[in-house]
Amino acid sequence: MQAPILQVKNLSVSFQTYAGVVQAIRGVDFDLKKGETLAIVGESGSGKSVTTKTLLGLNAPNASVKKESQILLGQDNLASYMEKDWDQVRGAKIAMVFQDPMTSLDPTMTIGKQIAEPMEKHLGMSSKESEKAALTLMKDVGIPDAEKHINDYPHQWSGGMRQRAVIAIALAAEPDILIADEPTTALDVTIQAQIINVIKAQQKKRDMSVIFITHDLGVVANVADRVAVMYAGKIVEKGTVNEIFYNPKHPYTWGLLSSMPTTSTALGSLHAIPGTPPDLLYPPKGDAFANRNDYALDIDHEKQPPFFKVSDTHEAATWLLDERAPKVEPPMEIQKRQAYWRENFVKEG
């Protein structure tokens, strides 16, 4: 098996606030292989954005990364980096595309210059070379009439075009890893489809790894090779995209999949997850999802479940997978998915 290019081990991040210490990430492990797309799914406050910001050292000054955390990029442990060390990582090895293209562009600099800047900084190009390369990159990400628009300012462009520019900037210094944090959430669906295609095409061309952060399971189904589901600062389930969508094991994943309608969901069959996510100022003792979980066992309120292995690529942190746990029937929507799984993915014998 190919060695991962990024390994995150036991990552914990907390924030010092006036109200106390918020434990935003509470021990997260995952790895990323070359050329693959890992989607991190979760709702706001689940820690998915903090995780990725930590990978780039972009957290607010009140954040602290726990000592035993490791973020291994090759031989380097990014978790121990000081501010001055980050320069050689940001943009050069790991680059990021944010949700809002307007706030991630500099309104006072032409788009061409913004794309050229990382090339000069990280690849040592002259300004002439970088301008040429910027033009090529603008064409790559599908900006029409690039020659005519290279000296435009961001405000002259639509949201979709701006997001293309942001992607071009992220790709400029040829990073190994692209983090896309809700890159299409602010866009209309038709534009979303275009932006996803741009990211996929560039990923293929460059054999780049992508971490895709989103709460939209439709987008995940489209882009992901593997999926990690986050809840209350922890990963609760991870597996290949097919394992997560057709054979999910964690009740939170069940809840997410049955609380989002598709265009063929009949009225009355939408299952809502009751309650709201826990306050991470005071993380609960057991499984953080237990209070909202119809399938919670007594032990869920007492003890944090470990990861149980479902397959070589699939694991879930739920006591339901313990051999002593009672057998439960998942919600209807999930049973349908599991039937599809048995028909199409489980080999006979």
Next chain:
Amino acid sequence: MQNPAAKKQVAIKNVTLTFNKGKKNENKALDNVSFDIYEGETFGLVGESGSGKTTLGRSVLKLYEPDSGSITFDGQEITRMKRKELGDFRRKAQMIFQDPQASLNGRLTVSNILGEGLDEAGYPKDKEKRRKKILELLEMVGLNEDHASRYPHEFSGGQKQRIGIARALAVKPKFVIADEPISALDVSVQAQVVNLLAQLQKDHGLTYLFIAHDLAMVKYLSDRIGVLHWGKLVEIGTADQVYHHALHPYTKSLLSAVPEPDPVKEKAHHVTSYDPSFEKDGQDRQMVEVESGHFVLATPSEAEKYKEKQNEWQ
């Protein structure tokens, strides 16, 4: 599908609305829009940003004045309403907003926020009666008495939206416009609010105009759906007609772009692109009924093609 004998709650006819009229940045936000909303149904309005869906919702509540066309509520023309009639209308038609934080007064307790609604509805001042009524409203939206004395900032987004809904219902409306009521909420909470809206409709016989950009949610909640593009309605039909038998190329393109939580389907997913140039060919297009209740914006020759297509499906 709506009962053919159902009463029209809202009738919108040939409404055109232009912003910045006569100026350089003139913008025709609504262009000859017509449709009816029947009593007790949910009419969903979909379209991309800038399509005019919010403008349309606000026009129906008389927050904007159209250039031409007519909007009637219970048969009464709203553009010509006098002060007293308007007060009446404002009680019967309520709005639930996208951002529950911005739509609640942060200096009032929940009980005062709901109380303002009760004042508006002319509810008796008797303290005990009021307390009971407020409790009833809170329970209706899944909150309880403890919440009454708290301020909006003490609530989560989903709970704030519940308060917004309770506030809208305090005046006993018949018609509610929900403009992106769930897009600011966490995914796991969105379904709670949508289910609540559906339940309240059932219990109180409400009529909804549901505006959202989440196409799957609109389909889920709506009986009938209208598709807006650049200020024009391009297709109207039952939720099934529009989503499963879309005829207008814009509707098809819009729907094809919705990703579904199904990796096998998604990996083979093809998005149909839309070429808007044909809309600008100068030909006159009217809403044509291609099957019962299913209207498409088309020229007579396009309408023939759509009808043929429709027959193939049947």
